[in-house]
Amino acid sequence: MPSQGSREPAGSAADRPAPRRRRADAERSRSAIVDAAVRLLGERPEASVEAIAAAAGVTRQTVYAHYPSRSEVLTAVFDRVTAETDAALDAARLDELPAATGLLRLLDVSWEIADRYPGLRHADPPPADRKEEAEQHRPITERLERIARRGQESGEFARDAEPRWLAAATVALGHAAGAEVAAGRMTPAAAADALRTGVLRLYGAEADAEV
Amino acid sequence: MPSQGSREPAGSAADRPAPRRRRADAERSRSAIVDAAVRLLGERPEASVEAIAAAAGVTRQTVYAHYPSRSEVLTAVFDRVTAETDAALDAARLDELPAATGLLRLLDVSWEIADRYPGLRHADPPPADRKEEAEQHRPITERLERIARRGQESGEFARDAEPRWLAAATVALGHAAGAEVAAGRMTPAAAADALRTGVLRLYGAEADAEV
DNA sequence: GCAAAGTCTTACACCTTGTCAAAGTTGGGT
DNA sequence: ACCCAACTTTGACAAGGTGTAAGACTTTGC
Numbered sequence: 001m002p003s004q005g006s007r008e009p010a011g012s013a014a015d016r017p018a019p020r021r022r023r024a025d026a027e028r029s030r031s032a033i034v035d036a037a038v039r040l041l042g043e044r045p046e047a048s049v050e051a052i053a054a055a056a057g058v059t060r061q062t063v064y065a066h067y068p069s070r071s072e073v074l075t076a077v078f079d080r081v082t083a084e085t086d087a088a089l090d091a092a093r094l095d096e097l098p099a100a101t102g103l104l105r106l107l108d109v110s111w112e113i114a115d116r117y118p119g120l121r122h123a124d125p126p127p128a129d130r131k132e133e134a135e136q137h138r139p140i141t142e143r144l145e146r147i148a149r150r151g152q153e154s155g156e157f158a159r160d161a162e163p164r165w166l167a168a169a170t171v172a173l174g175h176a177a178g179a180e181v182a183a184g185r186m187t188p189a190a191a192a193d194a195l196r197t198g199v200l201r202l203y204g205a206e207a208d209a210e211v
Numbered sequence: 212m213p214s215q216g217s218r219e220p221a222g223s224a225a226d227r228p229a230p231r232r233r234r235a236d237a238e239r240s241r242s243a244i245v246d247a248a249v250r251l252l253g254e255r256p257e258a259s260v261e262a263i264a265a266a267a268g269v270t271r272q273t274v275y276a277h278y279p280s281r282s283e284v285l286t287a288v289f290d291r292v293t294a295e296t297d298a299a300l301d302a303a304r305l306d307e308l309p310a311a312t313g314l315l316r317l318l319d320v321s322w323e324i325a326d327r328y329p330g331l332r333h334a335d336p337p338p339a340d341r342k343e344e345a346e347q348h349r350p351i352t353e354r355l356e357r358i359a360r361r362g363q364e365s366g367e368f369a370r371d372a373e374p375r376w377l378a379a380a381t382v383a384l385g386h387a388a389g390a391e392v393a394a395g396r397m398t399p400a401a402a403a404d405a406l407r408t409g410v411l412r413l414y415g416a417e418a419d420a421e422v
Numbered sequence: 423g424c425a426a427a428g429t430c431t432t433a434c435a436c437c438t439t440g441t442c443a444a445a446g447t448t449g450g451g452t
Numbered sequence: 453a454c455c456c457a458a459c460t461t462t463g464a465c466a467a468g469g470t471g472t473a474a475g476a477c478t479t480t481g482c
Binding site for chain 3: 234272273
């Protein structure tokens with residue numbers, strides 16, 4: 001799935017199987033659709049294709065012209081948000097910080113973005129897409145894994161947990177914290193704090209690090 | 212929502228607003244429906260009311276005669292499974308164990324039951340039921356909170372985390388572990404193990420306890 | 423045995439996802 | 453400036469899901 005990679009400076013020209021140059025028109029529609037979908041699904045995960053199309057100023061059929069099914073639209077939305085998060089994390093230069101500090105920083109950045117799209121937490125990926133859904137998070141979990149590994153090597157973190165698991169667990173804790181806030185059982189500040197100390201404990205970091 | 216409480220020895224007779232004694236017939240249908248729903252939704256969360264009715268040997272309209280909407284059926288299913296878990300936890304006598312040990316025991320028991328209904332993890336509670344969904348888990352999270360509090364008082368666990376948060380986080384980690392197994396990224400044994408040590412760390416338990 | 427409670431059949435309204443075809447419109451290369 | 457291909461729109465349709473409703477039928481419990 002080669003998605004909206006419009007910024008990359010053309011790595012190798014022959015690696016994309018079917019470049020299928022799109023008309024400017026079409027490209028405009030595509031991004032209008034994804035824009036609208038991000039906005040709508042970010043609030044209401046059950047928004048219909050009709051609603052998305054309307055919000056994009058386009059017909060439902062046009063949506064289907066670009067995305068074969070509703071779930072493909074969802075995928076595009078995830079891609080978009082993931083890319084956004086990824087860029088923000090790039091800008092945060094996590095690799096230049098101590099592992100624990102980088103971890104906390106990653107939490108902050110991700111938290112903020114996830115907060116912008118509350119609906120996406122509960123977007124119902126159709127039955128089959130379960131595995132792909134996990135794949136969607138990979139750019140972020142990969143970073144987490146890297147930080148975990150680095151911290152384990154440096155002795156900041158306990159060495160007996162698989163980085164993969166730590167990454168998954170971290171995401172889960174982030175969701176849980178978000179849910180607590182959404183349910184009104186915790187203030188955003190308290191949740192963010194609990195998440196930070198919770199994650200550090202999970203990784204077996206000896207003392208608290210500062211953000 | 213006074214649900215299938217058929218075993219309680221009639222606390223106070225007047226607290227149920229409308230006892231509405233049901234015919235044996237109806238009661239049979241109700242449980243057939245919930246049975247079927249647990250079975251179907253436990254595998255395929257998107258199972259239709261039609262399918263549930265068929266599996267229960269009943270018409271779709273009969274389902275609607277007992278449950279006003281699909282989501283009410285889902286609620287009944289959750290109630291049923293929660294009750295099952297609750298009973299199993301009762302039998303485990305968690306309160307008579309050290310907090311850490313009790314915690315691990317609770318994980319084991321819950322894990323096993325959650326494993327029986329893989330579909331329920333992803334059952335899509337319609338938008339409004341979000342809060343109720345959390346309420347659904349309350350019998351279990353309450354236990355977790357109790358154990359957390361007890362462990363904090365006894366000095367087994369760190370004292371700086373709110374029990375409520377610990378409970379939510381524990382459930383989240385459990386789900387994450389389940390998801391890793393479902394996605395084939397971890398073996399059940401490895402996941403269970405990671406979950407155990409992860410949760411102990413989260414609670415700030417100094418050393419590992421045994422199951 | 424009889425009335426009420428429960429169920430079944432049939433039918434409808436409405437919404438959503440997908441698909442299709444034909445008529446318009448826009449874009450880009452020549 | 454033109455023209456063709458790409459794109460969008462309009463309109464229509466099938467399939468399937470959730471709910472609702474009314475009337476006939478069957479079972480239960482007294």
